[in-house]
Amino acid sequence: MPDADTFLPFALPDIGEEEIRAVEACLRSGWVTTGPVTRRFEAAFRDYLGAEVEAIAVNSATAGLHLALEAAGIEPDDEVIVPTLTFTASAEVVRYLGARPVFVDSDPHTLNLDPAAVAAAITARTRAIVPVHFGGMAADMDTIVRLARRHGLRVIEDAAHAFPTRHHGRLVGTLDSDVTVFSFYANKTMTTGEGGMVVTRDPRLAERIRCMRLHGISRDAFDRYVSRTPSWYYEVVAAGFKYNLTDIASAIGIEQLRKIDRFQQRRAELARRYDDALADLPLVLPARPAPGSGSTHAWHLYVVRLDRAARGPGGARRTGVDRIGRDALIARLAERGIGTSVHFIPLHRQPYWRDSCGLHAADFPVAEAAFEAMLTLPLYTRMTDADQERVIAALHELLP
Numbered sequence: 001m002p003d004a005d006t007f008l009p010f011a012l013p014d015i016g017e018e019e020i021r022a023v024e025a026c027l028r029s030g031w032v033t034t035g036p037v038t039r040r041f042e043a044a045f046r047d048y049l050g051a052e053v054e055a056i057a058v059n060s061a062t063a064g065l066h067l068a069l070e071a072a073g074i075e076p077d078d079e080v081i082v083p084t085l086t087f088t089a090s091a092e093v094v095r096y097l098g099a100r101p102v103f104v105d106s107d108p109h110t111l112n113l114d115p116a117a118v119a120a121a122i123t124a125r126t127r128a129i130v131p132v133h134f135g136g137m138a139a140d141m142d143t144i145v146r147l148a149r150r151h152g153l154r155v156i157e158d159a160a161h162a163f164p165t166r167h168h169g170r171l172v173g174t175l176d177s178d179v180t181v182f183s184f185y186a187n188k189t190m191t192t193g194e195g196g197m198v199v200t201r202d203p204r205l206a207e208r209i210r211c212m213r214l215h216g217i218s219r220d221a222f223d224r225y226v227s228r229t230p231s232w233y234y235e236v237v238a239a240g241f242k243y244n245l246t247d248i249a250s251a252i253g254i255e256q257l258r259k260i261d262r263f264q265q266r267r268a269e270l271a272r273r274y275d276d277a278l279a280d281l282p283l284v285l286p287a288r289p290a291p292g293s294g295s296t297h298a299w300h301l302y303v304v305r306l307d308r309a310a311r312g313p314g315g316a317r318r319t320g321v322d323r324i325g326r327d328a329l330i331a332r333l334a335e336r337g338i339g340t341s342v343h344f345i346p347l348h349r350q351p352y353w354r355d356s357c358g359l360h361a362a363d364f365p366v367a368e369a370a371f372e373a374m375l376t377l378p379l380y381t382r383m384t385d386a387d388q389e390r391v392i393a394a395l396h397e398l399l400p
C-alpha cells in the first residue's frame, strides 16, 4: 500500500499564506465573531456577482438553505421538490420546517434534476423547487423558473457546487430564482472551513434572512456594539437561529474569493485533460455546457460513469467493463493510492428518507443507474499534472 504522502485524495482545499495572514490579522484585531470582515466579505461577493443582489454570509450552506426556505414562508405539510441525486442537506432543511420533500429523478445526460419530473411532481401543496447544480453545471433553470412562475412556486437554488458557474452568460446567483445558496465547505471550489453565502434580489427576503440568521434580533450584534444609538437596546421579533459566519472564516473567504478565477481556470484545465485522456475508455464522461451557449462549468466534481453499454470491435461487449464494477474499481484505485468518492448515494436509498417518505428505487431509474455506475475522480487546484497522469494511467490499466 502507498504511504500517506503519496495518497492522492479526491479533493483538497487550497489555502495559501494570504489566508493564514488574514486569519492572524483578524485574531490580532480582537474582533473574532461577525463584524467588519464579514461585511467586507459580503460586499466582495456581491461585487464578484456584479448584480443588484444582497449577499448574506452564513456558517454553512445548510443554514443558508434553511433560512431561505423559512423566509420563503415554507410551512408544515407544504411540499418542496428536491432531486434525489444530492446531499442530504438539500432535503433535511425542508424537514426542519415540518414540510415534506418530494424527490424527483435526474436527467440522464447532465444528472441535474429533470424538469419533466419536476412538472409531474407538482401538486396543490407544492410551494418551492430546490434545484441543485450537480457537480457545478447549472440545472435547466429556464424551464424550472418558467414552471415555478406558472404554478406560483418559489425557487431556492442549492448552488453548493456552482461557484462560479455561468448559465447563458449569467452567473449562478444572478439568475431568476428567489434565493441562491453557496457553500464554502472544505471540499468546495472555495472554502472558509465551514461557511456559506445566501444571495437574493428580494429585499424582503434578505431582511428576513438577516434577522433570522442571528436570533431573530432586529439589528445584528455588530450594530449593537458600534452604533451610536443606545447599545444595550435590541428587539427580538422572531425565534431565530444562530447561523452567522465569524470574521475569522470571512477573512479566509476574502482571500479565497480573490483567487477564484485562477482556481476555476485550473479546474477547467484538469477537466479538459481528463476528457481528452479518458475519451477512449468505456466511461460516460461528465456533461458539458454546449459550446457558444455562454454557459460554463465550475468543475466542483468530475463524475464519470462506467459505460455498461460500451461495445468493443465487432459489437462484442467490452470485457473490461464486465470484469470490473464500480465498487471494485474504487477499491483498485485506492490500492494504487488514488482516492475517489461517489456523489451521491441517492436520497431514496437512505434509510431515513426511504422509510419516512415511503420511497421506491423503481421510481428513480436514472439516479439508480447513475449511482451504480458512478465515481468521482480527484480534481482540485493543488493537483499537479503528474498527479493527474497517475489517475489516468491507473484507469487505463484497470479499464482496458
Ligand SMILES: *Cc1c(COP(=O)(O)O)cnc(C)c1O
Pocket (backbone or CB within 6 Å): 059, 060, 061, 062, 063, 086, 087, 089, 090, 132, 158, 160, 161, 182, 183, 184, 185, 194, 195, 196
Ligand atoms: C456540500 C453541500 C451542501 C451543504 O453545504 P454545507 O456548507 O456543508 O452546509 C448542500 N448541498 C449540496 C449539494 C452539497 O454538496
